[in-house]
Amino acid sequence: MHASGEYLTLIDGDDLIEKDLIATLYRHCKEEQADIAMGHYFRYDESDGKFHVFHIDHHTNFEVVSPQEAVIRQTHWGKYNNSNYIVTVCKLIKKSCFQNVEFPVGRKFDDEATTHKLFLKANKIVQVNKNLYIYRKRKNSIMTSGFNLSWIDDFIPIYESKIADCLLAQLPLKDIRQRYLNILSEYKHLMEIYQLTDSIQYHTVLQKIEFAEK
Secondary structure, eight states, rough: OOOOSSEEOOOOOOOOOTTTHHHHHHHHHHHHOOSSEEEEEEEEEETTTTEEOOOOTTTTTEEOOOOHHHHHHOOOSSSSSHHHOSSSSSSEEEEEGTOOOOOOOOSSSSHHHHHHHHHHHHSEEEEEEEEEEEEEEEETTTTOOOEEOOOOEHHHHHHHHHHHHHHHOOOOHHHHHHHHHHHHHHHHHHHHHHTTSHHHHHHHHHHHHHHHHH
């Protein structure tokens, strides 16, 4: 990685950031001596022109989170907004955390493949309870485009590699495994809706679900 700064932040070219994002996250990194600081984001949906905001716990200005807990929070929707822990945006990350961490080329779910690795290489993470990033949900994004079997081709090896990383890091796997099963079940349902039950991907997902449920 060719970067001269001590910390790095990743911003999607179509998104927006609050003007104090860098200053806020940098201050918390320094004050708490943390390798990663992260804020909250809210979403702008191009399809309906509305902003969608996740409710923030304003009882505290920030929270110090262990690397292991940050990875586990990727599995919890509701209390923590798991997607905020999965995406690489809205974070200030010490450059050393990126050593030997690469984004997959030509595949979807690159955040799923990398963010947990960055967390596990950090000494600690500061979660700042402030909306600092505006994510633009585009009309032609992966979230809005029609279902495609290539999603499964990309997702399965990425998530199974993630499970292996978490196993090596001695993390409890119950919630991580359950999220994998939930996503596989959702893909199974989508393939049934789109009448893709003769596909190789459908039978692969059935096999994975069978293994995961044992």
